[in-house]
Amino acid sequence: MADINIIELAKDLNLSKSTVSRAFRNNSGINKETKERILARARELNFTPNHHASNLRIQKSNTIAVIVPEIANNFFSKAINGIEQVAKKNGYSVLICLTDDEFEKEVSFVQNLSNGKVDGIIMSVSGEEQDHSYLKMLQKKNIPLVFFDRVYEDIETAKVTTNDYESSFLATEHLLQQGCKRIAYLVVNKNLSIGKTRMQGYLDALDKYGIETDDNLVVDCSNELTQNISILSDTFSKLRPDGVFASVERLAIATYYTCMELNISIPEQVKVIGFSGLEIAPLLNPALSTIIQPAYNMGLEAADVLFKILADDETKADFATRKVVLNSELIQRKSSAVGTM
Amino acid sequence: MADINIIELAKDLNLSKSTVSRAFRNNSGINKETKERILARARELNFTPNHHASNLRIQKSNTIAVIVPEIANNFFSKAINGIEQVAKKNGYSVLICLTDDEFEKEVSFVQNLSNGKVDGIIMSVSGEEQDHSYLKMLQKKNIPLVFFDRVYEDIETAKVTTNDYESSFLATEHLLQQGCKRIAYLVVNKNLSIGKTRMQGYLDALDKYGIETDDNLVVDCSNELTQNISILSDTFSKLRPDGVFASVERLAIATYYTCMELNISIPEQVKVIGFSGLEIAPLLNPALSTIIQPAYNMGLEAADVLFKILADDETKADFATRKVVLNSELIQRKSSAVGTM
DNA sequence: TTGTAAGCGTTATCAG
DNA sequence: CTGATAACGCTTACAA
Numbered sequence: 001m002a003d004i005n006i007i008e009l010a011k012d013l014n015l016s017k018s019t020v021s022r023a024f025r026n027n028s029g030i031n032k033e034t035k036e037r038i039l040a041r042a043r044e045l046n047f048t049p050n051h052h053a054s055n056l057r058i059q060k061s062n063t064i065a066v067i068v069p070e071i072a073n074n075f076f077s078k079a080i081n082g083i084e085q086v087a088k089k090n091g092y093s094v095l096i097c098l099t100d101d102e103f104e105k106e107v108s109f110v111q112n113l114s115n116g117k118v119d120g121i122i123m124s125v126s127g128e129e130q131d132h133s134y135l136k137m138l139q140k141k142n143i144p145l146v147f148f149d150r151v152y153e154d155i156e157t158a159k160v161t162t163n164d165y166e167s168s169f170l171a172t173e174h175l176l177q178q179g180c181k182r183i184a185y186l187v188v189n190k191n192l193s194i195g196k197t198r199m200q201g202y203l204d205a206l207d208k209y210g211i212e213t214d215d216n217l218v219v220d221c222s223n224e225l226t227q228n229i230s231i232l233s234d235t236f237s238k239l240r241p242d243g244v245f246a247s248v249e250r251l252a253i254a255t256y257y258t259c260m261e262l263n264i265s266i267p268e269q270v271k272v273i274g275f276s277g278l279e280i281a282p283l284l285n286p287a288l289s290t291i292i293q294p295a296y297n298m299g300l301e302a303a304d305v306l307f308k309i310l311a312d313d314e315t316k317a318d319f320a321t322r323k324v325v326l327n328s329e330l331i332q333r334k335s336s337a338v339g340t341m
Numbered sequence: 342m343a344d345i346n347i348i349e350l351a352k353d354l355n356l357s358k359s360t361v362s363r364a365f366r367n368n369s370g371i372n373k374e375t376k377e378r379i380l381a382r383a384r385e386l387n388f389t390p391n392h393h394a395s396n397l398r399i400q401k402s403n404t405i406a407v408i409v410p411e412i413a414n415n416f417f418s419k420a421i422n423g424i425e426q427v428a429k430k431n432g433y434s435v436l437i438c439l440t441d442d443e444f445e446k447e448v449s450f451v452q453n454l455s456n457g458k459v460d461g462i463i464m465s466v467s468g469e470e471q472d473h474s475y476l477k478m479l480q481k482k483n484i485p486l487v488f489f490d491r492v493y494e495d496i497e498t499a500k501v502t503t504n505d506y507e508s509s510f511l512a513t514e515h516l517l518q519q520g521c522k523r524i525a526y527l528v529v530n531k532n533l534s535i536g537k538t539r540m541q542g543y544l545d546a547l548d549k550y551g552i553e554t555d556d557n558l559v560v561d562c563s564n565e566l567t568q569n570i571s572i573l574s575d576t577f578s579k580l581r582p583d584g585v586f587a588s589v590e591r592l593a594i595a596t597y598y599t600c601m602e603l604n605i606s607i608p609e610q611v612k613v614i615g616f617s618g619l620e621i622a623p624l625l626n627p628a629l630s631t632i633i634q635p636a637y638n639m640g641l642e643a644a645d646v647l648f649k650i651l652a653d654d655e656t657k658a659d660f661a662t663r664k665v666v667l668n669s670e671l672i673q674r675k676s677s678a679v680g681t682m
Numbered sequence: 683t684t685g686t687a688a689g690c691g692t693t694a695t696c697a698g
Numbered sequence: 699c700t701g702a703t704a705a706c707g708c709t710t711a712c713a714a
Contacts, residue, residue: 285626394691
């Protein structure tokens, strides 16, 4: 109940509330000394203007939302880190929304956020095969949207992605050059555009090297480790691939666990490469060859684009449909090496 | 500009805004049919009540903040995951604040949040040696605070921690039982209570086994990998420890990198154990012995306590100073094994 | 430079 | 069950 508002502070200082209000804004014409006096007293009384009142008044929340499938994940936590850094610099707060990869939650978050709670949204999507018209609402309400990594192709908005096709092509080509003939492609959801794009790189590389595609070698996995191990055990025993290309980090890990269980030696019996940002890839047994996405920088870029749109100057329209493509980096390590190193 | 408010919606429906408002609350006495009619029309027009207006009115934000040193980190990202799950279930949003381990940012976040922006705060602290009186403000403004993992001992509030002393004691004892005589304790900041507590477990275990303490074996590291490698290289060449107990994950990783560089073999020349929640600890070369903190569950617990306090019933006071201690789990793997496995 | 007053879009109280 | 009206705490023309 020790709550104090601008009126009481004004009374305390024998000023009007408008003058006090001005002290908290930079632009307004106000006497330097009165301003000092006000701020000093405010500090004493622990007063700062109520967020909701001023947000209501100025129709702005100074908050952005990040909607992602998960957070306990190398890639997303780094991306969020990047986003938060930019937000902090701009005086914005960051709301975290985890969809758990469920489209319904994504929709419900967006709906819940569209009433002024946030000024903009950065999202990595979870419902490619669904109806995306619910996003129209954001446009109507003038809430800018930036996609990163996982995007909806049919929605025309700002997007920050990586060169997935090229990376996948190169990764597959790398395995081929190391002598692999039967390369398995592991994917979590074939229908996600990101899975498709990466798969296309894989397919085209095979094609370039004149390798026949075996549909069974495209393995649909899940997000659950034990389940993946069982799926992969099956694949390994039935199809005996000599190479594995994991389209996401957790599938590379599942591959390692499976090989450990089945006593399959990497890279002698099967060579492995995967998308992954693990700092400890070199410490794995054996060191894992990786394609590293610049997760942190993607966050930075996505946030940068969003704030450019929010800045609302002439360039705004330009950024509203901006496409940024960052490059991933392929690093060869022992898991895809020839012979015994 | 397609923005619609409750008044226009009311006009559209030939009703008063109070009736329309009631349709969006559950409790209020309102005719079922009119309510349906209102909600239907609202859906058509994409209307839901403005957040700031209602927050201002009801003096509540339905938002909590999580203040942590970093997010691109196994432990914190899992904890946040837990927190978000609980928040979502309670209809709350989660604001993420990253202090980058800087006390000033922590203070500035708390100050910024204390004006109604959030209803409660969950925090893992970054300024043990600083003045914590700034937190008094939260009490005055009736914003509940729950600490987790890293806490301020001098602040009486709800706390969720793990049994750090016991875990450290057991980890050190484990190394001793494996035959180590010169065990290094790696810590990022000796002054943090969490570092102190863990160190005490280490010291007491040494004592129990009649091992003289060598102050040089308590190694103060940083958060930066390359820096840590150089610090550890120094330690290894000068002090030749036969055991390493890493008080946080990144120091276990730094130890591995250092040993790799110096060609020191784990566990033959030095046995290693560390706090870590890495799913891939078994896949490292060699598999890393770990003490696993229940990060996700800590998040769950911390959020549970916070919402119990926010529920504001008789038990509130009880939870406001609740102490929850969860157990970590020690898992022995090859990095601390005897002989060559 | 400061003060007055009109809103921002809700919700809650009180009549009807 | 519904409607009028007064807050909630702040910002911003406009006036002084």
